[in-house]
Every structure is written in C-alpha cells, then in structure tokens.
Amino acid sequence: MQLIDHHTAPAPTPAAAALFAGEGEMRARCRAMDWAATPLGPVESWPAALRWTVRTAMDSPFPINLWCEPELVLIYNDGYRHVLGDKHPGSLGRRGTEVWREIWPEIAPMFEQIRGGGPPIYADDAPFVIERAGAENNAAAPGEPNAWFTFALSPVRDDQGGIVAYLNVVSETTARIMAERQLQAERGRLAEIFERAPAFIATLRGPDHVFETANPLYKQLVGHRDVIGKPVREALPEVVEQGFIGLLDGVYQTGEAFVGTEANILLQSTPDAQPVEHILNFTYQPITETNGSISGIFVHAVDVSEQVRARRRVERLEERLRLALESADIGTWDFEPRSGRLIWDERARRILGLPPHAPLDYGVFLERLHPDDRDRANAAVQAALDPAGTGTYETDYRVETETQGTRWIRASGKAFFDAEGTEAVRFAGTVIDVTERTVAEAEREKLLREAQTQRARLSQIFTEAPAVMALYTGRDHVVSLVNPTWEKTVGKPGALGRPFREVFPEFAGTGLFEALDHTYDTGEPFVDPEVNVPLERWGVLEDTWWNLVWRPLESDDPDRRDILVHAVEVTTQVRARREVEQKAEELARLARALEVSNRELDQFAYVASHDLKAPLRGIANLSQWIEDDLADRFTEEAHQHMRLLRGRVHRMEALIDGILQYSRAGRTHEAPERIDTAALLDEVADLIAPPEGTRIVAHPGMPVVYTERTPLQQVFMNLVSNAVKYGGPGVQVDVSAERDEDGHHFVVRDNGPGIAPEYHERIFAIFQTLAARDKVEGTGIGLSIVKKMVESRGGRVWLESAPGQGAAFHFLWPAQPAEETGEG
Secondary structure (H helix, E strand, C coil), X not given: CCCCCCCCCCXXXXXXXXXXXXXXXXXXXXXXXXXXXXXXXXXXXXXHHHHHHHHHHHHCCCCEEEEECCCCEEEECHHHHHHHHHHCCCCCCCEHHHHCCCCHHHHHHHHHXXXXXCCCEEEEEEEECCCCCCHHHHCCCCCCCCEEEEEEEEEEECCCCCEEEEEEEEEECHHHHHHHHHHHHHHHXXXXXXXXXXXXXXEEECCCCEEEEECHHHHHHCCCCCCCCCEHHHHCHHHHHHCHHHHHHHHHHHCCCXXXXXXXXXXXXXXXXXXXXXEEEEEEXXXXXXXXXXXXXXXXXXXXXXXXXXXXXXXXXXXXXXHHHHHCCCEEEEEECCCCEEEECHHHHHHCCCCCCCCCCHHHHHHHECCCCHHHHHHHHHHHHCCCCCXXXXXEEEEEECCCEEEEEEEEXXXXXXXXXXXXXXXXXXXEECCCCCCCCHHHHHHHHHHHHCCCCCCCCCCCCCCEEEEEECCCCEEEEECHHHHHHHCCCCCCCCEHHHHCHHHCCCCHHHHHHHHHHHCCCEEEEEEEEEEEECCEEEEEEEEEEXXXXXXXXXXXXXXXXXXXXXXXXXXXXXXXXXXXXXXXHHHHHHHHHHHHHHHHHHHHHHHHHHHHHHHHHHHHHHHHHCCCCCCHHHHHHHHHHHHHHHHHHHHHHHHHHHHHCCCCCCCCEEEEHHHHHHHHHHHHCCCCCCEEEECCCCCEEEECHHXXXXXXXXHHHHHHHHHCCCCEXXXXXXXXXXXXXXXXXXXXXCCCHHHCCHHHCCCCCCCCCCCCCCCCCHHHHHHHHHHHCXXXXXXXXXXXXXXXXXXXXXXXXXXHHCCC
C-alpha cells in the first residue's frame, strides 16, 4: 500500500528526515509533510522540547497526540490513527480546533486550565459525542455519547517554562463501555427471566449449600419461608432424611450434574404444618468458576405431580382392564409388522386352538383359519396396516381346532404408525370366542361394522415430552430464544428470528394469534392447562394438546416486550384419559351383564339340583323298603339288582352334585389366606380315606401359598382321589412342588396303569371317563372341574403319561400379590 505520493510531496528537509527517521505510516507522513506551510513552521525552527517529545511519541505504541502551540496544530503517532477513524490522515498538521470542532466546547476549558497554571488533566471513561464513521451506532439515542476515552492532557514546556505543546495520551474505552452496558442489559433480562420463569429455580453456594437466590415459584413451593442466606438443612429441615442433602453433596464434590425424574418430596408450607407430597422433575447443576472450582449448585425443578398421578390412575385402570379380560375370557395379541414377530397370550392360544408352546408367526395364524375366511381376514389385516386407512381392525373368522372343531372368533385391534405416518410399527388387539353368539348377532355386527367405518380417525399417540421454553419478542412476536427441548419437541427448524404467525401458520383459526396479541397488549398472562392445536412439526400436521403458559416480561420499551413461553405437551395424557373413560364405560356394562348372568345361572343350578335329586331320593328309599319288606322272598340275584339300582341312583346324585360344582367353578371367590399345602394334603387324605395299602406322599419342600383355600383343596381332592380310584390296589400317589417365575408348579404322580396320549386332552372334558362306570365309580366331572378351577385363577393344567408308566398331572397355580411381597 502506497501511503505517500512521492511525486507531489516535497523532499524532506534534513531536520525533518532526522526527527522522523524510522518505520511506520506516521513517520513517513511527517517526513513528507511541508511543515513550513503550517502554523508550526519548518522543523528546524521547532523548540528542542517539542522535537524531543515528538520523537518520544513516535517511538510509543500507545495512542499519543500533540497539540502544538501557538495554534494547537496536531502531530500524532500510529497508535492515535484509530482514535481519529476517518478523520485520518487529513488531521496531520491541521489545527485541533478544526479536527475536533464537535467536542472543542467541552475540551477547550481543559487547555485554558493548563495555560492558566492549573494542573494537568486526567479523565476515566470520559463520554463524548464525536463525528466519526460508525460512532453513531454506539449512541443510545441521538445526541447521547457515542465514544468514551480515558486520557491525560499535560503541557510540554521549553527551557524557559513556556508551553510549546500539550501531550495528549489517549486510550479509547468505547468497546468496553458498550460491552459492559450490553452485559448489564443482558443480566437484567436474565434476572427478569429468573423471576418470571414458570419453574422452581434457586442457587446454592458453598459446601453447606447456602441459599443465594430463589425465584417466586420456588419460594411458593417451600411455603414462602425465609430461606435466603441459610443452609438447606436449616432452611428445609424436612428434606434432610429424604436423601436430598446427599445428592447435593455428591454434585458439589464430583462436579457432575444430577437429574431426578418423578422424585417424591415432602415439603412443609410452614414449620408447624404437615408435609405435603410433591412429585418433581429436577436438575442439580454444578456452578463452575473460571478456575474450574465448584462454587455452588443451580437448582431447576418442575412439578409433575398431576401428570404422574394421572398416569398412575391410567395404570390402575389398565390393571383392572387386564383382570376384566381374564374374567371375560378375552385373549390378546400383538404383531410387529417390521420384524414379523407375533405374540398371543395363553387365552388367545387356547381360543385359537394352538398349544401353549407351539411356534407362532403370521403364516401359522393364517393356516389355522377356515379356508373360506383366510383371504377376507388377511385383507382386513392389510387394510388396517395401510397408512392411507384408519388403522382400525375388526373382523370375524372361523378356526379349526383339534378338540372343539370349527369355532367362530371375533378379532379387533388397532394399527399404530411411525412419526411420519408412512409405515405401521405395531398392530395389537383382542380375540374372543363368539361361536354361540355369531348367528344371533349377525345383523348387529353388520351395523357395528358400518358404524365403525364412519368413526373419526384416532391421532397417533406420541411419547411424553418435557417442558418447552422460548421467548417471543416485539409486537410481531419474533421467536428470539428457544431451549433445546423446544427444538426437539416443536419440530420447527429455522424458527429463530421469524414471527410467530410465520412459524405456526397452522394455528390460524384456533384463536391463539388473538390470545397472544391480547397478552402482549394488556400484559396479562395466558394460562391454559389443555390447549388443543394442530401442530405441523417436521412437515407432519398433528392434533396436539399443551399445558401452555404465556407470561409477558416487563420492558422499558413498549415496542420490544418479551413474552416468556412455558409449555408441556399433554397429548398422550389427554388421549389416554379419553380412552380410559371409554374403556371404563364398557367394563361397567360388561360387569352388569355378567352379574345378571351369574345370578340366573345360580338360580337355575339350585332349582335343577333340588328338582332332580328329590325323585332320586324317593327311588332309593323305595327300593330299600321293598327289599326290607320282601327280604325273605328275594333271591340273591334280586338283592343284587336292588343294590345295583341304588348304586345307579347314588351315581346320578353324584353326577348332579358334580354338574353343580362345575357350574360354580371359577365364578365364586373367597378371601385368600396363607395355606400350608403339606397340611392341606393331610386333610385331603383324611377326607378321601384311601383303602389299605394305598400311600399318599407329600414330598419335602411343599410351599406355603397365599390363595383361596376351597379351590386349591378341590383341585388336590379331585387329582388325588382319581389317582387312588384308578391306580389299582397298592397304588402310591406322590405330590411335589417347585417355584417358577409364573407361580407354584405342583405335580400329582401315581404308579398306576397310565393313560394313552390320545386321551390326554379328552379326559379334561366334562362327562369323560376311560373306565366303565360299573367297573370304577365316577361322574366324569372331576378333571373338568380341576381344569376350570386352575384356569380361572390364571394357571394351567396338563398331563404326562403313557400306558404302563403311571400318570403325572401338572398344574400351575399363580402366586398372589401379597405372597410376592411377603404380606399376610
């Protein structure tokens, strides 16, 4: 870069060349300057003190300017160029009163003070309004200071004490002043956010965790107690035993943040009040100083009590639904289209005729269907999995079972899609055997399917999101600040710097634009725990619900008011609540219908038992009277016929009692209690009174279970009595048990003749016996009662046997909740 036009500038005089010898722009310009044409005159005429000072200034890297008498002509070094800005280089050799005419009225008294014998001038961060390119941007308002300087002004005297110049050493502090003002404004803004934030915020200092600050919501949380300046254990003594002091100590000592989710905490509103439970999501963040040391902890918490309690209510309702499904004998299934994984619960396998541990996939499911129903059922599944459809699934089809033949099954379900709505990721539902009702309900099912096609589409349930925070600035509500959760949850890339209406065009017509304008204009907060809005995030339009708070922040500038946003998405909770309400209504209806059906069944069973057994008793009594009256005329064959007749009567009475027991099995319940199964088996052996030579052995390790006594006793009674009855003379019955993850696994094993595999399923059906009733007395109901009792309690029963190898009856009796926890 050429600094001096050497073609037009005169050659420097020897004095000028010597005085301004060396490198640097200002030395070069001073050498090229025609000083004789200035009020200072040629360099040779300058006083020695002036020349010495000029040389010193040129050697200094610090900004220095000389105001040279008699007309205050300016000579400055390279460092001073930045002070002049665009006034350079035209200021060299000119009168300072002209160069700095805009501030001369302010600085002229300083020169007069020194001329008058007063002390030199020194000023820190002195404000000025200067005319310099770019300086106007630094002013808060027109006419306000736009530059700040720390400077000294002192005289340069000759040997006689006369002032030949004024030495002006300058340091511009404009950048620091502007930075400090910006920092102060930012601190004020952060303080406002701290005070207004819709979360519990506090700062703790030192190893004793002394409260330094706490925002209004935090003070409200702790009952407006005076906590500032006090350690946590003194300010909130009730938290000491709850483990929070240890968490704070760990964060302070390790410097690692701690995040607590759904933490229970008991807090007192006043020192004498009873503690109130809160459920909080909170963060302990260490405060790190510039030297890396930990000086305190930043506390941030959000009260999620209502959301957590609502979710727990949903979980309890889901448990009630599970019990209702078991009671109503409804099976459930779950299919993952991406992996092909298909899960049926035990009831679904039984209803669809699939053994408990048989392999299962979608192909196996289709194979079990009636050939005439496969295409229709598969089409219904594919329609539910189609993103263009509703995702709902409800159909009837027939299945072929080995033991019950063709059965009609009603299946219903729902497909769930990914976030883009382009692919089904889960397909779940229920099955129920409706064989007996299919014909009667054909017309009703037709109307139900037609109604379901018109039902409004359900929105996809998204995972629960944490709180969203943002700042909307100005009358256009420009998105000026968002937290990471906002970016992850709202799904609006590039939102910063854009107006609210532009970022959320889908809110048009919802009233939110008008509500936000009202909040801005009036300064009144907007609070709605359940705002329903369509939200387009990542290009997908969704129907969402939010716990939304808009709180305006105070501002000196009415055109730049900020609105603080705090929102928690409650879409999942709202949808879950509505679904639970529908399920609760349906369960209530089913329960009422079941209660009526049970009452009718009990009445029928009682009447049938009474009416059928009365004539049987008459026949038995009459046969005995006839035999007694004609005893001397009866032959032995006649006596045998009469005994056979009474045996048939007693068998019919036992059959009626068995049918009555079977009808009540699984429908009646009694209070559970702790039962020693070894002692229970002793009672069963006494009741059975086995013939001599028969052994009933309870193996060591028989458990103590928490359950209903009568059902378990009936199961053991039927299994052990069958083993004694059919095992033959000298049979040994061994009873053992072991615990597995599903409950108690009992085995009743005998060394009798055994049962062929083709009869293993048949013997559990009602009225089924393998031996002639004249040979072995039996009703064929006992094992069907065992199966019904075990399965009604959530267990299962099965047989392992072969001819000549005895029989082993296994049954799984589920553990009760009180038994799992050790209660009772």
